[in-house]
Amino acid sequence: MRLDTKAMRYLTAEDWKTLTAVETGSRNHEVVPTPLIGQISGLRGGVHKSISALAKVGLIARLKNAKYDGYRLTYGGLDYLALNTYRKRKDVYSVGNQIGVGKESDIFVVADEKGVQCVLKIHRLGRISFRTVKANRDYLRNRSSGSWMYMSRLAALKEFTFMTALKENGFPVPEPLAQSRHTIVMSLIDAFPMRQISSVPDPASLYSELISMILRLAQYGLIHGDFNEFNILVKEEPKKEIVYGKETEDLTLIPILIDFPQMVSVDHANAEYYFDRDVNCIKRFFERRFHFTSDAKGPHFSDARKLIGKDGVPRLDVSVEASGFSKKMAKELEAYMKEVGVDGDGDPNASRGDEDSGEEDEDESEEGEEGEDVEEEETAAVSNGADDVGAKSESGVN
Numbered sequence: 251m252r253l254d255t256k257a258m259r260y261l262t263a264e265d266w267k268t269l270t271a272v273e274t275g276s277r278n279h280e281v282v283p284t285p286l287i288g289q290i291s292g293l294r295g296g297v298h299k300s301i302s303a304l305a306k307v308g309l310i311a312r313l314k315n316a317k318y319d320g321y322r323l324t325y326g327g328l329d330y331l332a333l334n335t336y337r338k339r340k341d342v343y344s345v346g347n348q349i350g351v352g353k354e355s356d357i358f359v360v361a362d363e364k365g366v367q368c369v370l371k372i373h374r375l376g377r378i379s380f381r382t383v384k385a386n387r388d389y390l391r392n393r394s395s396g397s398w399m400y401m402s403r404l405a406a407l408k409e410f411t412f413m414t415a416l417k418e419n420g421f422p423v424p425e426p427l428a429q430s431r432h433t434i435v436m437s438l439i440d441a442f443p444m445r446q447i448s449s450v451p452d453p454a455s456l457y458s459e460l461i462s463m464i465l466r467l468a469q470y471g472l473i474h475g476d477f478n479e480f481n482i483l484v485k486e487e488p489k490k491e492i493v494y495g496k497e498t499e500d501l502t503l504i505p506i507l508i509d510f511p512q513m514v515s516v517d518h519a520n521a522e523y524y525f526d527r528d529v530n531c532i533k534r535f536f537e538r539r540f541h542f543t544s545d546a547k548g549p550h551f552s553d554a555r556k557l558i559g560k561d562g563v564p565r566l567d568v569s570v571e572a573s574g575f576s577k578k579m580a581k582e583l584e585a586y587m588k589e590v591g592v593d594g595d596g597d598p599n600a601s602r603g604d605e606d607s608g609e610e611d612e613d614e615s616e617e618g619e620e621g622e623d624v625e626e627e628e629t630a631a632v633s634n635g636a637d638d639v640g641a642k643s644e645s646g647v648n
């Protein structure tokens with residue numbers, strides 16, 4: 251889905267108040283009634299002008315259920331609210347190219363006021379998932395917390411919390427910089443995913459580094475759960491060495507781990523399954539791509555279990571709960587991901603199909619979600635189509 255920031259600079263203070271009011275109202279209402287938007291925004295009857303301005307650029311969409319007319323926030327509306335928060339906090343000044351399209355996320359290069367480039371990851375759970383959910387309607391029925399908005403927020407919160415804990419404990423991950431709603435901002439890693447690397451000078455050492463990382467995660471109580479060639483960025487750093495009195499320059503490959511919404515604790519009921527899958531992903535990739543097979547069997551989960559808490563290291567699976575990502579949240583997100591078959595990005599054949607019909611996906615998702623007759627009246631596009639995310643130009647957020 252596109253991120254069209256063009257309309258941002260034309261929004262008035264009243265428009266922002268109105269957009270925020272729709273967001274607040276949607277905590278309790280699938281369809282936020284117009285009078286409630288007027289009330290929350292403090293604009294009362296004067297809210298209509300802003301409502302139509304927001305609907306026109308697709309930040310809110312008009313809906314009708316059995317009892318009343320109202321509005322809901324679109325993905326575009328939620329994107330704008332997050333960007334506005336970053337703008338106010340001076341985390342993000344401009345939005346640049348889209349560099350990644352995951353199954354469940356969009357990745358953009360953004361810059362702060364000083365021009366420092368970072369990465370904005372927008373979680374979009376529900377984009378493809380709700381199609382699958384169609385067959386699973388019961389799960390979402392009567393569950394407002396099962397909405398795309400809530401789940402995408404949970405995924406972002408989880409990712410930010412885990413990235414922070416990992417970074418603090420010296421793991422090679424991007425630096426988490428900011429979080430708002432369904433999005434996070436992190437440092438830009440100047441590297442390619444391992445998937446795009448055709449050969450390496452010394453596969454054995456990269457392999458052992460990756461296996462060590464899996465084991466070190468376990469030592470801290472964690473399993474990545476999606477440890478594959480898409481989620482490992484390989485950085486090349488020059489390494490100066492003195493060999494026989496001569497200075498030589500070699501390249502060191504440094505793997506950086508990304509993508510954390512599916513991480514699990516080593517105490518998870520299926521921990522062994524996830525652990526083995528992570529290890530086998532790396533084994534399989536090294537065999538196929540680099541024709542490298544390790545002589546050593548394993549490591550097995552039983553080996554990893556022995557390392558938990560070794561050398562007095564903290565259990566990050568426990569500490570993340572204290573820092574805001576509760577067990578209940580973890581359960582909700584996991585149940586949802588399982589239900590809709592979100593299982594990382596390891597399957598390159600998995601369909602995305604959102605490029606031309608992002609808003610349609612959303613419509614499917616919302617329709618009938620709360621078991622009432624919800625009918626979309628207006629389907630305002632999030633983007634007017636004139637803006638090319640692939641374009642080099644940067645558009646100001648403000």
Ligand code: ADP
Pocket residue numbers: 349350351352353354355356357369371424436437438439440441443480481508509510594595
């Ligand atoms: P998803 O959950 O959709 O798989 P990821 O977090 O794995 O999202 O990101 C998708 C892609 O975006 C990655 O494979 C990588 O190419 C790119 N990417 C993500 N984060 C960064 C970053 N911090 N620096 C550079 N590239 C990144």
Ligand code: MG
Pocket residue numbers: 352480481509595
């Ligand atoms: Mg990924």
